[in-house]
Amino acid sequence: MMADDTPLAALGRAMKARGFEYIGRAPDEWLEFHGAIKAAGAAHVACLAVDPSGLELPRIRVELPQGAPDVLAHIGADGHVCYAAKGSLVLDIFDIAGQTLACIDRAAEVLDLSLSGEMNKDLEDEFFAFWHGDICILDVYPGDPGNLDVLFAGRGDHDSHIAFVTNDVVRTRLKLKAMSLTEGELLAGAAFRVRTSAKPKPLQGAWPPPTVAPLLQWQGLLDPSARRNIERRLLVAYASGRRAALCVVDSPLTQYAFWVAFETANPPGRRSAADARVQLYASKAYPMIAVRMDDRYVTQRNAPGRPTLSGKKIALVGCGTIGGFLAELLLKAGAGLEDGELALIDPDILFPQNIGRHRLGLNRALQNKAIGLKEELAVGAPTANIRALPVKAEEADLTRFDLIINATGEEALGHYLTVTFARRGMFVPILTVWVEGPGVAVRGLLRDTVECACIRCLSELQRAPLYPVVNEPVPLELAGHGCEGLYVPFPASVSIQAACLAAEMVTDWTGGTPGPRLRTRVTRPGFTQAAPDADVARRHTCPACGT
Numbered sequence: 001m002m003a004d005d006t007p008l009a010a011l012g013r014a015m016k017a018r019g020f021e022y023i024g025r026a027p028d029e030w031l032e033f034h035g036a037i038k039a040a041g042a043a044h045v046a047c048l049a050v051d052p053s054g055l056e057l058p059r060i061r062v063e064l065p066q067g068a069p070d071v072l073a074h075i076g077a078d079g080h081v082c083y084a085a086k087g088s089l090v091l092d093i094f095d096i097a098g099q100t101l102a103c104i105d106r107a108a109e110v111l112d113l114s115l116s117g118e119m120n121k122d123l124e125d126e127f128f129a130f131w132h133g134d135i136c137i138l139d140v141y142p143g144d145p146g147n148l149d150v151l152f153a154g155r156g157d158h159d160s161h162i163a164f165v166t167n168d169v170v171r172t173r174l175k176l177k178a179m180s181l182t183e184g185e186l187l188a189g190a191a192f193r194v195r196t197s198a199k200p201k202p203l204q205g206a207w208p209p210p211t212v213a214p215l216l217q218w219q220g221l222l223d224p225s226a227r228r229n230i231e232r233r234l235l236v237a238y239a240s241g242r243r244a245a246l247c248v249v250d251s252p253l254t255q256y257a258f259w260v261a262f263e264t265a266n267p268p269g270r271r272s273a274a275d276a277r278v279q280l281y282a283s284k285a286y287p288m289i290a291v292r293m294d295d296r297y298v299t300q301r302n303a304p305g306r307p308t309l310s311g312k313k314i315a316l317v318g319c320g321t322i323g324g325f326l327a328e329l330l331l332k333a334g335a336g337l338e339d340g341e342l343a344l345i346d347p348d349i350l351f352p353q354n355i356g357r358h359r360l361g362l363n364r365a366l367q368n369k370a371i372g373l374k375e376e377l378a379v380g381a382p383t384a385n386i387r388a389l390p391v392k393a394e395e396a397d398l399t400r401f402d403l404i405i406n407a408t409g410e411e412a413l414g415h416y417l418t419v420t421f422a423r424r425g426m427f428v429p430i431l432t433v434w435v436e437g438p439g440v441a442v443r444g445l446l447r448d449t450v451e452c453a454c455i456r457c458l459s460e461l462q463r464a465p466l467y468p469v470v471n472e473p474v475p476l477e478l479a480g481h482g483c484e485g486l487y488v489p490f491p492a493s494v495s496i497q498a499a500c501l502a503a504e505m506v507t508d509w510t511g512g513t514p515g516p517r518l519r520t521r522v523t524r525p526g527f528t529q530a531a532p533d534a535d536v537a538r539r540h541t542c543p544a545c546g547t
């Protein structure tokens, strides 16, 4: 069928040796073979399709034996064997024959374990290969009780609308606005959630279940109590005269959903309970893919098992080149959510020449930095509580915060804050982050207890550094033309690294592992870190914190 020296010719020979016969090309040009796969003590007729480019995994389908269980792990309704998730095998396009034989072996193993009921892992990821449908987006915290609303929205009036399931329409509307979506129909109370202990598995036979009857039968095989709950909730929804209901199933680790369009062939009102059940069972069911968009999930999914910044009251002093990028990272880590607050404090105006290394662009020029940053970031994080304080740090009440971040690059402000709190007998944790010289290194110092070093503790009384940043002399570079004022030049890439360091130190502090409290990242080639990252003790002769 092919020239002898090509990978496809080698494939043909290898498949023949394995007992597979070449059938021809499928409509998508894939090469089809017929043969058998041995599993669970029997040979199963198998059909194989191989991508001639070698970029995709072969499709493998088997004929299941009579009496095989209805619900089989990793086996789809049509006998399709899900033997590897896309991306979980490294493909070798130069050895299509070898990789196809390896896939047959893998499929045989999966089939063997599945038929013997020993495979129960990874089912949830794999289930979605067999559960296709429209997306519904959940803006609900898991386990929230009661009925949920379904709000449709789309991009423009004519697009097909996406269903948003929510327990707080006001909050979801804020998000839809941020997504520039046009709101459509609101079906109040049209959705409900059912919890199950069973991981979803596809059913052999008619799949997905076309109506409520086989859907309930399938759920009954997975978890009888969940099946009863689903039926009860659907009957209530049907009796209340709804035309449809959306059910979200909370299974361990994930959710899936389905939409039921109630059968209304007979006029409602004069029907018995038995009639209602018959009508319900005949109602059409549509699988839906449930995707979470609640703030807690969005924040936690990138740091599973670790606390986020939600609920924390954080004051970010300085919304310049470091603070701008840092504010964004803090929001992504959950700042301002769930009764938390992110206060942005800066009295300065953003000038057009600042934007070369600022988070904000020309659209915010000549605006106060704190206000511009708040307005810009609120567009993408509409549910976060962000406050802009266009004042100097000395004029703001910083005592009510859980954490103050000094990103001004002004060491004197750090001394001022430390000594002011100390004199008033108060303490608020302070994280200081700064760029060393003209972008040689970035550094962060966390003072989360009274006994930790303050920023002034890092140098002796005559200001000689006790924890030198690099082994080489730090060059003095200043720039500035005309009345612009002098500034230390370093690019945005250095500010972003400072912001990243600070964001890591904040999340480590929240996670209960605040050390090392003095951290350095060298950012310019040719320099080497001098003082190692460490927890630094307070100097009792320090003029700032020793008062």
Ligand SMILES: [Zn+2]
Binding pocket: 453, 454, 455, 456, 457, 538, 539, 542, 543, 544, 545, 546
């Ligand atoms: Zn000190």
